Amino acid sequence: MSILESPLTRKLSTFVALGDGDLETLARxxxxxxxxxxxHEMIHEGQKEPSVFILAKGWACSYKLLPDGERxxxxxxxxxxxxxxxxxxxxxxxxxxxxxTPIEASEVLASDIFEAxxxxxxxxxxxxxxxxxxxxxxxxxxxxxxxxxxxxxTAHFLLELGARMELVGLGDRTGFDxxxxxxxxxxxxxxxxxxxxxxxxxxxxxxxxxxQKGRVTFDDFSRLTALAGFDTSYLDQDGPLLR
Amino acid sequence: MSILESPLTRKLSTFVALGDGDLETLARxxxxxxxxxxxHEMIHEGQKEPSVFILAKGWACSYKLLPDGERxxxxxxxxxxxxxxxxxxxxxxxxxxxxxTPIEASEVLASDIFEAxxxxxxxxxxxxxxxxxxxxxxxxxxxxxxxxxxxxxTAHFLLELGARMELVGLGDRTGFDxxxxxxxxxxxxxxxxxxxxxxxxxxxxxxxxxxQKGRVTFDDFSRLTALAGFDTSYLDQDGPLLR
DNA sequence: GCCTCCCGCTGCTCTGGATCAGTTCCGAAT
DNA sequence: ATTCGGAACTGATCCAGAGCAGCGGGAGGC
Numbered sequence: 055m056s057i058l059e060s061p062l063t064r065k066l067s068t069f070v071a072l073g074d075g076d077l078e079t080l081a082r083x084x085x086x087x088x089x090x091x092x093x094h095e096m097i098h099e100g101q102k103e104p105s106v107f108i109l110a111k112g113w114a115c116s117y118k119l120l121p122d123g124e125r126x127x128x129x130x131x132x133x134x135x136x137x138x139x140x141x142x143x144x145x146x147x148x149x150x151x152x153x154x155t156p157i158e159a160s161e162v163l164a165s166d167i168f169e170a171x172x173x174x175x176x177x178x179x180x181x182x183x184x185x186x187x188x189x190x191x192x193x194x195x196x197x198x199x200x201x202x203x204x205x206x207x208t209a210h211f212l213l214e215l216g217a218r219m220e221l222v223g224l225g226d227r228t229g230f231d232x233x234x235x236x237x238x239x240x241x242x243x244x245x246x247x248x249x250x251x252x253x254x255x256x257x258x259x260x261x262x263x264x265x266q267k268g269r270v271t272f273d274d275f276s277r278l279t280a281l282a283g284f285d286t287s288y289l290d291q292d293g294p295l296l297r
Numbered sequence: 298m299s300i301l302e303s304p305l306t307r308k309l310s311t312f313v314a315l316g317d318g319d320l321e322t323l324a325r326x327x328x329x330x331x332x333x334x335x336x337h338e339m340i341h342e343g344q345k346e347p348s349v350f351i352l353a354k355g356w357a358c359s360y361k362l363l364p365d366g367e368r369x370x371x372x373x374x375x376x377x378x379x380x381x382x383x384x385x386x387x388x389x390x391x392x393x394x395x396x397x398t399p400i401e402a403s404e405v406l407a408s409d410i411f412e413a414x415x416x417x418x419x420x421x422x423x424x425x426x427x428x429x430x431x432x433x434x435x436x437x438x439x440x441x442x443x444x445x446x447x448x449x450x451t452a453h454f455l456l457e458l459g460a461r462m463e464l465v466g467l468g469d470r471t472g473f474d475x476x477x478x479x480x481x482x483x484x485x486x487x488x489x490x491x492x493x494x495x496x497x498x499x500x501x502x503x504x505x506x507x508x509q510k511g512r513v514t515f516d517d518f519s520r521l522t523a524l525a526g527f528d529t530s531y532l533d534q535d536g537p538l539l540r
Numbered sequence: 541g542c543c544t545c546c547c548g549c550t551g552c553t554c555t556g557g558a559t560c561a562g563t564t565c566c567g568a569a570t
Numbered sequence: 571a572t573t574c575g576g577a578a579c580t581g582a583t584c585c586a587g588a589g590c591a592g593c594g595g596g597a598g599g600c
Contacts, residue, residue, distance in 0.1 A: 118440050121526045126443045128436050143422075143429040149436065172418055179386075179411070182425075186386040189432045192439060193371050193392065197361050199443045200369045200487030204587070235547065244443030249587055251549060266548095283364045447557070478577065489558055494579060509578095 060084075061134030061222040062108050066180040068221060076177040079170050083108060084160040090153040097138050097151035104141035105161055109133050112157035113233050116149045117241065127242035129192060130154075130215065130234070134222040139185060142167070155233045191218070199244045202283075207243055208253050209263060209282035212270050217288055227289070229264075229271040236265075303327075304377030304465040305351050309423040311464060319420040322413050326351060327403040333396040340381050340394040347384035348404055352376050355400035356476050359392045360484065370485035372435060373397075373458065373477070377465040382428060385410070398476045434461070442487045445526075447496050450486055452506060453525035455513055460531050470532070472507075472514040479508075 063080065066072060072080070088107070090096055096114065097105060114131040128149060131137055141147040142164045171178040194214055198207045215232070219225030236254065240247040257263045262278045264271040272278055279286055306323065309315060315323070331350070333339055339357065340348060357374040371392060374380055384390040385407045414421040437457055441450045458475070462468030479497065483490040500506045505521045507514040515521055522529055 118436070120440070120444055124444045126440045128439055140429045140432055143425055144433065148433055168418075168422070171414065171421065175411075175415055178414065183386055185428075185432075186383045189383055189435065190387065190391055192432065192435055193361070196371055196435060196439045196442065197363070197369045199439065201363055201367045236549095237547080246588055247548090248550085248589080252587090255549080479579095480577080490577095491559080491579085492557055494577095495557090498579080 060108075060110060061132075061224075062184075064222055065134040066177075066184060069183045070176060070180045072180065073176060076174050076180075079174040079177055083162045083166055083170075085163070085166075086161040088157075088159050088161050090157040090159070092153055092155055094153045094157075095150055096153055096157075096159075097141065097147060097149075099147055099150045101141075101147040104138050104145070104147045106139055106142045106164060106167065107137040107159040107161055109135050109137060110158045110160065112153065112155040112159075114151050114153050114157060115238065115242075116151045118149050125241045126244065127238065129188070129195065130238075130242070132215075132218060132222065133224065135188070136184065139167075154238070195242075204243070204245055204249060204253050205257065206282050207245075208239070208250065209257065209278055210284050211239075211243060212263065212265070213272070213279060213282055213284045216270065216272065227272060227275050229269060231268055232265070232270045233268055239265075303351075303353060304375075304467075305427075307465050308377040309420075309427060312426045313419060313423045315423065316419060319417050319423075322417040322420055326405045326409055326413075328406070328409075329404040331400075331402050331404050333400040333402070335396055335398055337396045337400075338393055339396055339400075339402075340384065340390060340392075342390055342393045344384075344390040347381050347388070347390045349382055349385045349407060349410065350380040350402040350404055352378050352380060353401045353403065355396065355398040355402075357394050357396050357400060358481065358485075359394045361392050368484045369487065370481065372431070372438065373481075373485070375458075375461060375465065376467065378431070379427065382410075397481070438485075447486070447488055447492060448500065449525050450488075451482070451493065451496050452500065452521055453527050454482075454486060455506065455508070456515070456522060456525055456527045459513065459515065470515060470518050472512060474511055475508070475513045476511055482508075 063072070063077070066080075090112075096107065097116075099118065109131050111133055114137060115127050116129050116131065116137070117125050117127040119125050131151070137151050137159070138147070141149070167181070170181070191214065195211070198210050202210060212232075216225050216227070216230050219230040220227070224230060236250045237247050239245075239254075240250045243250065245253070254263075254265045258265070258273075261273050262281065263273055278284070306315070306320070309323075333355075339350065340359075342361065352374050354376055357380060358370050359372050359374065359380070360368050360370040362368050374394070380394050380402070381390070384392070410424070413424070434457065438454065441453050445453060459468050459470070459473050462473040463470070467473060479493045480490050482488075482497075483493045486493065488496070497506075497508045501508070501516075504516050505524065507516055521527070
């Protein structure tokens with residue numbers, strides 16, 4: 055896949071129109087190609103020298119484990135996302151990352167990123183923007199768990215995920231392909247797997263959303279966004295915010 | 298207050314030894330001094346042209362409101378913290394910020410920050426580090442809400458806050474001054490105020506922690522960290538990580 | 541062809557925390 | 571000195587979601 059059509063380039067381009075120099079610097083990130091099988095722990099909590107990856111294909115999830123063995127999934131990573139960027143900056147790994155599907159990724163050298171900051175300010179801004187966007191996703195997730203009911207929370211979370219998939223051309227408002235199990239969803243939403251199952255069933259029975267056979271289908275987008283209190287204004291913007 | 302003893306400088310210095318040029322650039326941030334009274338909404342969700350502040354004195358909180366009027370506090374800001382940095386990068390404000398106490402802050406121009414990235418790479422790295430640290434705080438908060446019981450969650454959250462206060466010289470492992478009400482805590486922890494009250498009472502009765510009269514006291518630090526599953530390794534490091 | 545494992549699914553019971561409906565306390569304003 | 575408003579605190583009841591126990595079905599391995 056050419057750098058020009060990589061999901062990351064696509065994502066960054068919605069924010070800023072990248073120049074040739076930026077693209078060249080970005081291309082240099084993709085030196086070491088790596089593949090991982092489902093279940094592989096790509097990054098371990100506590101790891102020294104944290105690795106950074108750019109996801110080209112497949113899904114991963116970042117999570118933390120509690121002493122009692124419970125797991126909280128903090129975020130899912132989809133094509134175009136960075137893995138371990140925060141850990142690299144903090145020089146300490148505060149979470150683990152696991153491959154959910156077979157994965158294709160580029161392992162990036164932290165030094166390449168810092169170099170990019172020095173010599174390709176436009177690209178640096180774009181990366182910062184992407185990092186901020188990730189943080190905004192986590193914040194929305196926090197609100198989901200803190201203040202929404204199981205149903206709102208599930209609906210809202212899947213809509214958010216759909217919006218992210220759409221941003222890299224892997225989905226639209228009818229739905230998206232989704233390799234997650236109900237267990238993943240439970241660990242992400244702070245619910246039990248049993249309850250996630252019931253919630254998904256009622257959402258389906260109400261004709262709002264179907265989560266089945268590797269696909270999430272938004273059966274009634276407008277009623278769904280209303281139920282979830284989901285802000286659809288992201289659908290309005292077209293073209294880079296910054297030229 | 299001289300720039301050298303500002304909470305932000307102090308915080309950044311735990312990470313990287315800043316040079317004269319860095320400090321000069323940092324000093325330029327503090328051009329417009331602003332004061333706010335408790336309850337003032339310094340940043341509004343949806344605001345265009347978001348403002349950026351560096352908190353010098355006082356406490357603020359960033360939060361999101363839900364359609365049904367519920368509020369989720371995402372984070373508290375203490376001296377040395379940035380307000381609205383993420384919004385500035387995203388060029389859209391996805392949360393509000395309210396002053397909790399009387400506040401002294403510097404309003405920073407986004408352009409000054411971007412300039413700093415171009416000409417003071419060490420400082421830029423330090424700011425990036427601070428932003429990553431903020432994100433790590435939000436992630437811990439997410440785990441609190443998603444997977445910990447009310448008691449663990451309350452204890453863990455206050456310990457985390459204590460660690461942050463310690464980092465800017467405003468607390469130690471015996472406790473810290475804290476202007477929050479039980480309502481603030483409830484909105485942050487995703488609990489009802491009633492339940493927060495009960496939890497604080499049992500923590501106090503068990504001789505673990507006292508939340509009273511504007512101060513949080515860690516009555517039994519080691520039992521408390523054990524209950525909360527709180528990682529105390531932050532206490533080990535001394536001196537900048539990066540020289 | 542059968543076995544096994546994982547995932548989806550379901551009924552029942554139990555409980556952590558919400559909700560409702562107050563009272564008490566304290567500090568600031570008049 | 572009294573009022574007033576916000577915060578802390580408490581008891582009683584309710585319910586969303588957890589926990590437990592178990593079933594069915596499909597995909598992969600031998």
